[in-house]
Amino acid sequence: xxxxxxxxxxxxxxxxxxxxxxxxxxxxxxxxxxxxxxxxxxxxxxxxxxxxxxxxxxxxxxxxxxxxxxxxxxxxxxxxxxxxxxxxxxxxxxxxxxxxxxxxxxxxxxxxxxxxxxxxxxxxxxxxxxxxxxxxxxxxxxxxxxxxxxxxxxxxxxxxxxxxxxxxxxxxxxxxxxxxxxxxxxxxxxxxxxxxxxxxxxxxxxxxxxxxxxxxxxxxxxxxxxxxx
Numbered sequence: 001x002x003x004x005x006x007x008x009x010x011x012x013x014x015x016x017x018x019x020x021x022x023x024x025x026x027x028x029x030x031x032x033x034x035x036x037x038x039x040x041x042x043x044x045x046x047x048x049x050x051x052x053x054x055x056x057x058x059x060x061x062x063x064x065x066x067x068x069x070x071x072x073x074x075x076x077x078x079x080x081x082x083x084x085x086x087x088x089x090x091x092x093x094x095x096x097x098x099x100x101x102x103x104x105x106x107x108x109x110x111x112x113x114x115x116x117x118x119x120x121x122x123x124x125x126x127x128x129x130x131x132x133x134x135x136x137x138x139x140x141x142x143x144x145x146x147x148x149x150x151x152x153x154x155x156x157x158x159x160x161x162x163x164x165x166x167x168x169x170x171x172x173x174x175x176x177x178x179x180x181x182x183x184x185x186x187x188x189x190x191x192x193x194x195x196x197x198x199x200x201x202x203x204x205x206x207x208x209x210x211x212x213x214x215x216x217x218x219x220x221x222x223x224x225x226x227x228x229x
Contacts, residue, residue: 062136069130
């Protein structure tokens with residue numbers, strides 16, 4: 001792992017140690033976030049699977065009934081029967097924060113909840129299969145909206161999980177190893193400089209002692225020559 005290009009000083013060593021502590025703390029927090037996102041993501045997938053199965057089953061029934069009605073009715077009559085719907089649907093959206101992900105929450109309100117008001121045509125000119133198709137669509141509509149909400153939430157959470165995973169990997173396999181390698185390098189350099197300094201001090205001390213001994217020897221020789229003569 002390549003180390004960072006920094007000066008091997010004690011100030012830089014202190015800064016890198018603080019950065020390493022922060023990186024490790026951030027790595028743990030991001031891992032916890034990723035695990036919680038995965039847990040909620042899997043719960044959503046399970047709910048979505050069951051909901052999709054119910055919606056598809058209801059839509060298949062509605063499509064079958066509508067296909068039979070289309071086969072037995074004139075196309076112009078069918079178009080006229082469905083031209084003006086009786087009910088109005090109001091769809092609202094709010095946002096909910098889930099682990100820093102803003103996911104949509106859809107809510108739908110129908111203008112009239114009476115089943116009798118769902119048919120926008122007269123029963124005299126339409127077959128019962130069209131009634132069944134219209135009723136099935138009306139009943140499955142809230143679950144269809146919920147399915148759209150769940151699938152959008154899954155999409156957003158999957159994107160956030162992928163971003164969090166990349167950040168966790170970047171910290172775990174790039175930044176933290178770089179910090180550790182750089183700290184080891186600076187520590188080795190500082191220890192080496194300290195040993196060199198100690199060696200120089202010892203050499204200087206030996207030189208001073210040798211010089212002092214030489215000065216003493218010269219002094220003693222001079223004194224001996226003066227007093228001896």
